Amino acid sequence: MINIKIFSYLIKGMDCAGCANKIEIFCNKIKGVQKAEVDFTNALLIVHINEGSNANLKLEKGIQSIGFQLIKSESLEIKKEENKTCCHNTNKEENSLDIIEHTHNNQKFSHPFTPKNNTLFSRFKILQNNIWFPIVILCIGFVFSILIESFSEKYGMTAYIILTLLGLFPVARKAFVMAKVGYLFSVETLMTISAVGAIAIGAAEEAAAVIILFMIGETIEGYTARRARSGIQALASLLPADALRIDNNGEKKNIQIHEIIPGDLIEVKPGSRIPIDGLIHSGSSFIDESLLTGESLPTNKKVKDSVVAGSISTDGYLIIQATRQGGDNTIQRMIKMVEEAQGSKSRSMRSIEKFSRVYTPLILLIGVLVAVIPPLIFSYPWIEWIYRGLTILLIGCPCALVISTPSAISSGITAASKLGILIKNAGALELIGKVTTVAFDKTGTLTNGFLxxxxxxxxxxxxxxxxxxxxxxxxxxxxxxxxxxxxxxxxxxxxxxxxxxxxxxxxxxxxxxxxxxxxxxxxxxxxxxxxxxxxxxxxxxxxxxxxxxxxxxxxxxxxxxxxxxxxDELKPDAKSSLAKLKKMGVKSIILTGDHAISANAIAAGLDAEISAELLPKDKLSHIQSIAKTEKIAMVGDGINDAPAIAAADIGIAMGKGTDVAVDTAQIIIARNSIKSIVETIELSRKTMNNIKQNISISIGLKAIFLFLTIVGGTQIWMAILADTGATVIVTLNAIRLLRYKGIKNQ
Known part of the structure; x- marks a missing residue:
């Protein structure tokens, strides 16, 4: 038995998937680290370290040296058998997105022109903490360099070189640290080679411009990435920060949500949000659950009825008896599920990551060949072709390509969560759009579930x-x-x-x-x-x-x-939703244990095949048979549906279903609506189209500029502008998915 310690860190300063990849590679190269995984979306690093090793100290120091800051949470000790995979630390720090404010490259720590102990700079602390402050300083320096050059070309060139080296310092340091652990082909390496090369061939003004454009692009990248992450914060805002607890003596005390334990009595005033999952102990009220269930009309609830955190008591005074810990409520579980899904990797993401590992050294090789072969073989000018080779290095930065998939997946999952669709992993979002058949349980899925x-x-x-x-x-x-x-x-x-x-x-x-x-x-x-x-x-x-x-x-x-x-009546949107699925090329079938006469009558008018009088094993057999030739999703809500849900390519559970069905499924429909199934498939397809667009943009722009560079039609600053521009376009394109509002009522 080997003791493993799992360290969990929040990462400050990580603004793109490329940063996440660098951190992951860096950590896995350190002796004593068994496994390190970075969840880019949630800015989380989880590291598995052998007990007794000081790898965590090396890791913390090393990551800070490459421009990031780690905020450590508690470590977990896990006893693990040799040659077996250890499990993840599921105790992620809640609401990490609210705790950490992300800034690009941790610039306020990295740049040499922000000394911590300087009295003058301390008066401008607000400016120092602003991520645009170093860029503004460099831009002012660039303007002064232009003015100096107008009087003296020699001193102007010197000013450009100083400015370039000043901005290049943190980039080169990061490239050096990454190279020490074997990651030679980082963006920082390409930037450093290109900037130093530009100075060497007398293009210092372009080198300075490139550094400034690179920093501007990376900062914009960080902003757009944070914008893509921010959607989940809407879920957290549904919960109040504190609650009013009533003790056995009837005294009231204001407490934090996480202090609530099962059995506590919590006061909820009219118009207030309910802070916990529980049962009504006294009082009655119309409860607005629209943000959680999609039900537009408030539901009248009385003593012993269940209520969920985040809903609103519209008109009544209630005392709620907690049935769960304060931190373990419906909203928090939704947040955790969305975070884990955003942090997971789809098949497309893994493919892009593998491709990028080959792509970057290939670009470096092309750059070297362009710089060397024409002068050697055709006696062309060395300076001109070295210049073109350096430009190719900048064009080849893989940022846009690497971020093309995770940014779209993250936005798609966040957009789904806003519609009450909880997707447990990125693979499920990718696969649901490919299904050709959807199998529905009848009772509680297509119907309301009550007589x-x-x-x-x-x-x-x-x-x-x-x-x-x-x-x-x-x-x-x-x-x-x-x-x-x-x-x-x-x-x-x-x-x-x-x-x-x-x-x-x-x-x-x-x-x-x-x-x-x-x-x-x-x-x-x-x-x-x-x-x-x-x-x-x-x-x-x-x-x-x-x-x-x-x-x-x-x-x-x-x-x-x-x-x-x-x-048991059909849900209002059942008929229109199945018709919509048919238009999308998805066949619907109904699997039910009901009597054939009842099943056929209730499903009359639905465009679906019906199989009735099925036991759970019969539903399972149906799913397994269809799955041999088609991609199938199973939608259900009961214990008897769980085996079929597990056997399908994609399992979907209605949110009001049993815990077994919900735990088995990969997608949960919190709003209990059939329309949400259609929205999930449509959103999946939009997400995959978005990924294809992003890949086409990133590769297409690079191909165009690569050709123009070889024929002498570009300059170094254009190359970095093209790379940064592609990254920003790709991220903004992914953010468009956040605007998806679902299908209109039919």
Whole structure:
């Protein structure tokens, strides 16, 4: 057994995927580090280090030397068997995006013209902390160099060289440190070679311009990257910072959210956000859950009803009993899920990373060949072709290419979270857009998941009497059918009667004495088997069942006096959403355990194949069979759906489903809407198209400028402008995904 320590750090100053790659490579080269992984989106570094090694100290010092700052969180000790992979530290520091303010290259620590102990500079601390301050200083220096050059070319050139070296210092230092651990082909290396080479051939003014453009581009890159990350902060803003706890003596105390423990009583005033997941202990209110569920109308909730963190008590005073730790609420789980998804890597991202490792040394080789071959073979001027070779090095910086995929994936996942779609990993976002078939469970997925009374049919008495005595018998039952009858009676303002000798009859129904008469609520099958129904009554009931309705018969003194038909209605957006899927080239199938007659009736009008009377193993077999030839997604909400969800290429769980289904799925629909399935597929396809556009932009611009450089149509400053411009364009293009608002109501 080997003891492993896992260190978790927040990284300050990491503004692009290239930075993340450098840090990861640097850490993995250090002796004693078993594995290091960088989550660029969340600015998080997780390092697995052998116990007893001082690798963490080397790592912290080394990373600071290449221009980044680490903020350390707690380490975890894990006992691990040899030759086995250790697990990740899942205890990420919550809301890391709120804790850390990202700045590019940690410039306020790196640049030599910001001395910490200088009294004059201390008066301008605000300027020193501004990421644009070093750039402004260099730009002012560049203007002065131009003025000096107008009077003396010699002194002007000297000014340009000093300015270049001043700006190049932190870049060259980072390149040197990276080279020491074997990462020779960094952007900083290419920049350093090009700037020094430009000075050597007498193009110092261009070298200075290149350094300034590089810094401007990297700073803009950092801003756009932070903009892409910022979407998740909208989730965190749904939670209040503190809560009012009521102790056993009735005294109230203001506490932080993380201090809440299960069982605590929390006061929520009208108009306030609910800070925790829990049950209503006292009071009632209309609860606005629109930001979490998408339900536009507030829901009336009373004692013992569940509420979730982030929702709003619109008009009532509530006392909520916490059912979870304060930090373990719906919003925090959503945030954690989105962070982990953004930090994961899709197949496309891994492919780009592999390509970039070959691409950068290839560009360096091309630059050398362009600089050397024409002068050697064709006797062309050395200065001119060295200049072109240096320009090619700058054109070849892989920043835009490396960031093209993660920026789009991150934006896509964030856009999905705003729509109540929680995607657990980047691979799921990539794959869901490729599915050709979506399999739906019926109950609770395509339907609302609860019964609702449709009609009350009387054989003898009026309908209100049938409903009244049925509600009286079912008053104390917890069966879904009983709840539906009671709710319907309340809507009709029908009061229950006095009943005695109430009984629940397992497998049959419920009975009680009402007005000293025995009343039985049972299934038509039981009534028919016991000869409690006439032939005409059976035909009426069968007609109702053929329409997909569930029937409860009302028997008085062994004579049928009526029946109540109930149905689990389709969700309002089910029909339009399945039609939309068909237009997108995605086939829909329905897998349900319901009776075939009921299933066909409820799904009438839906453009989908239906397979009914399926056990969980049958659903699993269907999914496995289809998955052999097609990409299939399974959508469900129950325990019986979990095996099929796990077997599908992509598992999707409705947010109000069981924990088993939610844990098994790769995508969770928090808003419980079928429309969200369509939005997930559409967003996936938009994201993949965005990635293709980004790759085309980054490679296309480089190819154009590479050709122009070889034929002598560009200068060094144009090259760096093209590279920086491509990076910014790619990032801005990815940010466009954050504007996705979903499909319009149909």
């Amino acid at each position: 609702k009374v449709q009609t009350v049919h009387s054989f003898i008495h009026d309908e209100n009497y049938i409903l009244q005595i049925a509600a009286t018998v079912e008053e104390k039952s917890t069966h879904p059918l009983a709840k539906a009858i009671l709710a319907y009676a309340q809507d009709k303002n029908i009061k229950t009667l006095e009943a005695t000798n109430g009984k629940t009859l397992p497998g049959i129904g419920a009975s009680a004495l009402v007005y000293d008469k025995e009343i039985l609520i049972c299934s038509p099958t039981y009534a028919k088997e016991n000869a409690l129904l006439s032939h005409e009554q059976i035909l009426l009931i069968q007609k109702s069942q053929s329409e997909g309705k569930t029937v409860a018969t009302v028997i008085q003194e062994k004579n049928a006096i009526g029946f109540i038909s109930l149905t």
